[in-house]
Amino acid sequence: MKRVVVIGGGFAGAYIAKKLENYFSVTLIDAKNYFEFTPSVLKVIVEPSHIKRIHALHSAYLNKAKILIGEVKQVTKKEVITKCKDRIMKIVFDYLVIASGTKYQYPFKEQNLILATRANSLKNCYANLFKSKKVLIIGGGVVGVELAAEIIGKYKDKDITIIESNKELIERTPKKAREYARQFLTNKGVKILFREKLVQIKKDIFITDKGVKIKPDISFLCTGITPNFKFMQKNFYSKLNKKNYLKVNDYLQLIGYKNIFAAGDIAGLNEEKLAQNAENHARIIVKNIVNLEKNKSLIHYKQKPRIMVISLGRYNGILNYKNFVFTGIFPGFLKHAIEWKTMIKYR
Ligand SMILES: Cc1cc2nc3c(=O)[nH]c(=O)nc-3n(C[C@H](O)[C@H](O)[C@H](O)COP(=O)(O)OP(=O)(O)OC[C@H]3O[C@@H](n4cnc5c(N)ncnc54)[C@H](O)[C@@H]3O)c2cc1C
Known part of the structure; x- marks a missing residue:
């Protein structure tokens, strides 16, 4: 089975890992062990009983995918280098999806938490x-x-x-x-x-x-937001745009790479950074990875008002x-x- 590594378990990464886990050997790497419905964090701040409605452990919705809780430190053309607790792990991929999203101030988003x-x-x-x-x-x-x-x-x-x-x-x-x-x-x-x-x-x-x-x-x-891009700086510096988002083509592939995709907020597209856009990228990337395997043509991502x-x-x-x-x-x-x-x- 081909290896798909997904960095980030937000709207884009969680969707992709879930959709592909039955057909590929999927590893989801996330700095946190849960999916969070970020738009409702604002409601939780005034109504804490709502917390349980906006979180799901990655282990609750992924059945086959490996889940690695840790922080990605570096990406090369072949592997993802991740710090998990005190261990450095190298995870080799055939396909890589970068869905590391963006940072926002406390309490709206927080990093490296269980x-x-x-x-x-x-x-x-x-x-x-x-x-x-x-x-x-x-x-x-x-x-x-x-x-x-x-x-x-x-x-x-x-x-x-x-x-x-x-x-x-x-x-x-x-x-x-x-x-x-x-x-x-x-x-x-x-x-x-x-x-x-x-x-x-x-x-x-x-x-x-x-x-x-x-x-x-x-x-x-x-x-406002800032992208989570640091792990790309060393080996993919030229693939970062002026604001440190990832440069992608119409198929959401990292420019110059067939097997590396970027989804969600981190993709350097000229559109609102929205959860629904992240999910739309994810849908296209799932289809494009499957199509690459079947030697079929790839699907364009069309930016449109939402x-x-x-x-x-x-x-x-x-x-x-x-x-x-x-x-x-x-x-x-x-x-x-x-x-x-x-x-x-x-x-
Ligand atoms: C307060 C607030 C309200 C919002 N309201 C709306 C709304 O109403 N409607 C809407 O459409 N959008 C809304 N958004 C925007 C929406 O939340 C984002 O567009 C969406 O979360 C992007 O999803 P994503 O998967 O790209 O990234 P994210 O959701 O940011 O997820 C990225 C994941 O990557 C992980 N990660 C990052 N760096 C690393 C690393 N180095 N190693 C390992 N893991 C890493 C993070 O832990 C995280 O799990 C809101 C955002 C905020 C902050």
């Missing part, structure tokens, strides 16, 4: 938020907006401020969506400082470029597709339905 530690960490975050009155959110993109809505939906006594460097929230969405989000939050008392940047933190005081000083009880940095659902607490949300915007209770529920549909695959 499930119990992650669950405790999210519970601690909940406890800290519970006892805090003044909440500061830095960044008014999708994560900052969804977080503010979750908090305001759950607690009536929190004093929430968002600092946003642009003149609008969720700026990559159409005007109607941006206005709906702003009105939704301001109507519920959230303060938004537009066109301001956090420039300094001095003894728990957050200072903006306009000199505004805020002393929150708790703060959340919601300011439906985006932004939840505003439990009972409200924004659905956006191209310039179409639909708001209210339906998009709010849709997000829960997506979580449910994803998680049944991993149980």
